Amino acid sequence: MATVDIPSAKLDEHRLQADTVATGSATSVGMALVPSKRLLSEILARELWEKAAAHLVELTEAEFAEAVEAIGAKDNFGLDPGVEASAKQREAYWRALHLEELAIARGCALGRAAAWQRFLAQYREPLTRIAVEMTGALSLGEELADSLYSELFGLVEREGKRLSPLFRYSGRGSLIGWLRAVLAQRRVNQYRKTSRESPLGDDIDPAAPAVETAGLEHVEHLRRSLEGAISTLSPDERFLLSAYYLDARTLQELSGVLRVHEATVSRKLKRATEHVRKELLKALMASGLSRRAAQETLGIDPRDVDINLRKLLQGPEDGTISIKEGRR
Amino acid sequence: MNQNFHPGLHPDADQLSIFVEGADTAREREHMLAHLAECRECRDVVFLMQGKPETSSAAKEASEGWVWQRWFAPAVFAGAALVAIAGVLIYVRPSTRNSQSDRQVAVVQRPEIAAPGKPLAPGGNGALATESGKGSESSETDDFALADVRGQSAGSADSEASNAPNEPSSAGALVQGTQTVTVAGSAPRISEAAPKPEAQLEANSIQQIEIKGRNTMDSPRPAAPPAVQAGATPSDSLRTGENYAAALPVEDQKVQNPPLSGVSGHVTDQSGAIVAGAAVVLRDGSGSTQQITTSTDGGFQLTGVPAGHYDLIVTAPGFKINQQSIDLKPSGLAMVQPVLGVGAVTESVVVTAQAAAVETDSASLISTTSLPSRLPVTSSVSLDKRLLSLDDAGGLFLSRNAGKSWKKVHPQWTGKAVSIGVIASGAVEAKAKGEASGSESGQDLFQLTTDAGARWTSKDGTHWRPQ
Numbered sequence: 033m034a035t036v037d038i039p040s041a042k043l044d045e046h047r048l049q050a051d052t053v054a055t056g057s058a059t060s061v062g063m064a065l066v067p068s069k070r071l072l073s074e075i076l077a078r079e080l081w082e083k084a085a086a087h088l089v090e091l092t093e094a095e096f097a098e099a100v101e102a103i104g105a106k107d108n109f110g111l112d113p114g115v116e117a118s119a120k121q122r123e124a125y126w127r128a129l130h131l132e133e134l135a136i137a138r139g140c141a142l143g144r145a146a147a148w149q150r151f152l153a154q155y156r157e158p159l160t161r162i163a164v165e166m167t168g169a170l171s172l173g174e175e176l177a178d179s180l181y182s183e184l185f186g187l188v189e190r191e192g193k194r195l196s197p198l199f200r201y202s203g204r205g206s207l208i209g210w211l212r213a214v215l216a217q218r219r220v221n222q223y224r225k226t227s228r229e230s231p232l233g234d235d236i237d238p239a240a241p242a243v244e245t246a247g248l249e250h251v252e253h254l255r256r257s258l259e260g261a262i263s264t265l266s267p268d269e270r271f272l273l274s275a276y277y278l279d280a281r282t283l284q285e286l287s288g289v290l291r292v293h294e295a296t297v298s299r300k301l302k303r304a305t306e307h308v309r310k311e312l313l314k315a316l317m318a319s320g321l322s323r324r325a326a327q328e329t330l331g332i333d334p335r336d337v338d339i340n341l342r343k344l345l346q347g348p349e350d351g352t353i354s355i356k357e358g359r360r
Numbered sequence: 361m362n363q364n365f366h367p368g369l370h371p372d373a374d375q376l377s378i379f380v381e382g383a384d385t386a387r388e389r390e391h392m393l394a395h396l397a398e399c400r401e402c403r404d405v406v407f408l409m410q411g412k413p414e415t416s417s418a419a420k421e422a423s424e425g426w427v428w429q430r431w432f433a434p435a436v437f438a439g440a441a442l443v444a445i446a447g448v449l450i451y452v453r454p455s456t457r458n459s460q461s462d463r464q465v466a467v468v469q470r471p472e473i474a475a476p477g478k479p480l481a482p483g484g485n486g487a488l489a490t491e492s493g494k495g496s497e498s499s500e501t502d503d504f505a506l507a508d509v510r511g512q513s514a515g516s517a518d519s520e521a522s523n524a525p526n527e528p529s530s531a532g533a534l535v536q537g538t539q540t541v542t543v544a545g546s547a548p549r550i551s552e553a554a555p556k557p558e559a560q561l562e563a564n565s566i567q568q569i570e571i572k573g574r575n576t577m578d579s580p581r582p583a584a585p586p587a588v589q590a591g592a593t594p595s596d597s598l599r600t601g602e603n604y605a606a607a608l609p610v611e612d613q614k615v616q617n618p619p620l621s622g623v624s625g626h627v628t629d630q631s632g633a634i635v636a637g638a639a640v641v642l643r644d645g646s647g648s649t650q651q652i653t654t655s656t657d658g659g660f661q662l663t664g665v666p667a668g669h670y671d672l673i674v675t676a677p678g679f680k681i682n683q684q685s686i687d688l689k690p691s692g693l694a695m696v697q698p699v700l701g702v703g704a705v706t707e708s709v710v711v712t713a714q715a716a717a718v719e720t721d722s723a724s725l726i727s728t729t730s731l732p733s734r735l736p737v738t739s740s741v742s743l744d745k746r747l748l749s750l751d752d753a754g755g756l757f758l759s760r761n762a763g764k765s766w767k768k769v770h771p772q773w774t775g776k777a778v779s780i781g782v783i784a785s786g787a788v789e790a791k792a793k794g795e796a797s798g799s800e801s802g803q804d805l806f807q808l809t810t811d812a813g814a815r816w817t818s819k820d821g822t823h824w825r826p827q
Contacts, residue, residue, distance in 0.1 A: 197373070
């Protein structure tokens with residue numbers, strides 16, 4: 033697998049480019065996404081502006097209206113692509129945004145002093161606390177939080193405009209949740225950078241080539257069957273298998289992400305593994321093996337299955353996830 | 361979001377936070393999960409975003425939601441059953457209460473205290489009182505382990521049924537006690553003045569301080585017992601008024617103050633009607649006392665007292681004294697329901713139609729309870745548990761359940777009964793024998809006078825003999 037080392041800053045820049053295209057509110061590129069026809073009525077725009085208390089962060093009505101319109105256009109108001117949103121759907125979408133937090137974020141991104149004061153008053157302490165919690169150390173956490181502050185402040189400029197990551201906050205989630213995500217991304221980047229220097233790879237088991245070259249009769253057949261079985265799983269089942277078996281996440285962690293009970297996670301895991309096993313058995317039998325031989329093939333060596341599963345779940349090696357490869 | 365899921369791109373922070381917070385659409389969620397299944401990096405970010413507290417709380421919320429959905433229906437039925445049982449007890453209890461079975465011993469268990477910051481389990485006894493003064497009944501069901509005082513009366517075996525109407529059926533500590541009879545002398549009639557001076561109540565409410573480090577919220581109505589809020593913030597404690605202005609945060613209170621106890625309850629009469637203005641005295645072994653007057657809803661609460669053995673003495677004009685022994689354990693709030701027996705001899709009560717409270721400001725007894733004859737009540741007298749009423753037509757009716765049901769007394773006398781009363785039998789015998797009255801004390805008797813002037817007496821109200 034290609035492991036091109038791309039510095040974290042460069043990766044972030046890459047991300048920024050993609051997201052700026054998506055958000056499209058602060059740059060000339062993004063402005064193209066704003067529909068030519070104003071979808072937001074003046075009355076509703078004023079109402080949203082007042083609800084967001086945007087005047088407290090020195091945002092004009094026009095600026096705020098432009099922001100919410102761009103966000104709605106980007107997401108197509110939560111509808112599938114190609115579906116045109118009705119006026120009612122658009123209004124419901126806009127009203128569901130975290131307007132006040134969006135105003136703060138947008139005000140900060142535009143460099144308004146009042147917005148920064150509000151931001152620091154509300155988020156400085158929780159941001160540092162989250163960073164310390166993520167890093168597990170006070171000094172590391174404070175360093176992480178401080179580095180994010182400078183970035184959020186928009187020191188980077190392009191074509192004479194500030195580029196603050198806060199432009200990318202859409203207001204659909206909470207601002208503290210967004211900040212948490214940004215911190216987590218930076219923390220993972222940081223960790224990846226340092227862990228790359230460690231001798232142990234965390235993705236591919238070194239024993240895999242040995243197994244593949246072991247010359248077992250049915251391993252290759254098993255691999256193909258496994259590919260077919262995995263492909264029939266739903267996305268959440270694949271996510272569960274990856275997180276549970278590859279990342280060794282606990283049921284509690286999984287239940288937190290999926291917002292279901294641990295028992296539900298356990299049932300889903302069991303159902304997914306049973307499904308894979310059945311599909312495998314079916315595929316092996318379809319290839320001419322008797323039921324007993326197929327079962328024996330399944331039980332050749334559990335580690336073989338695990339290795340194949342790891343590869344399958346972790347993604348193909350054809351470079352479709354190019355950035356991920358670069359970050360390894 | 362979909363625009364960012366082109367091959368080679370990762371979801372940005374906005375999309376990740378939307379996913380983690382559950383604000384995404386089904387399509388976005390599916391795309392995100394498909395990406396997460398393949399991208400360990402983004403999985404790491406997502407799990408790192410959870411954080412320890414958020415993970416546990418999210419799991420807890422998920423757990424609660426799951427349990428709620430799963431047990432919603434049975435819980436509703438169980439709650440309905442409890443309400444029904446409580447209703448039956450409310451109905452049955454007053455009739456089984458004996459006026460003499462008022463000595464109760466309460467043993468209070470230590471309440472469960474939630475750790476600071478840790479939410480209490482919903483639906484249990486740990487439910488927080490969000491606002492005091494909403495109702496005395498609800499406020500008393502809050503943080504404390506409530507002692508269900510069960511009495512065993514010498515005169516009434518069934519008085520060990522559950523408690524008074526206001527007690528929560530889900531009380532924490534269920535304690536059984538023994539009741540012995542201690543009935544003091546009767547009191548005469550009641551003055552017309554309001555039985556509850558406001559100043560006195562407020563002074564008493566000052567004693568309601570923190571129990572086991574919890575801030576006590578003052579009641580908006582002085583009459584209502586204060587609710588206690590666990591884990592109240594310092595700002596909450598400041599809201600409790602100047603009496604509690606010096607209230608410290610929970611942790612500080614825990615350290616500085618020894619755990620104190622309290623006693624709370626409602627005073628009722630035999631019919632279950634609340635008795636306002638009753639004096640409640642808590643006397644310890646050394647003889648020192650604390651006193652409070654029951655509020656308009658009959659409730660009282662004495663808190664901030666050291667643990668130990670106490671005598672709780674309840675007195676009210678027109679009622680017999682109720683005395684009971686209470687063992688207060690540290691940090692416990694004993695729930696008692698003193699039932700006052702009707703005073704003997706000449707006392708009388710007026711029961712309003714709503715039976716909301718006993719009106720004690722009238723010397724004559726006029727019951728609005730309708731007699732079987734549907735005629736107005738001329739007079740009524742009570743002796744022990746029996747209530748005797750005379751209607752306009754001279755019909756005599758006897759009730760053994762404080763007026764709930766009546767039985768007509770067949771006249772064994774000639775003429776029409778014009779008045780009834782209660783006298784001491786010693787006086788009758790003395791009169792009959794020509795001796796000085798008061799030389800011997802005997803049992804009280806009902807007495808009626810006919811229009812011919814003949815006097816008849818009866819011990820039970822049913823069997824009469826000429827005097």
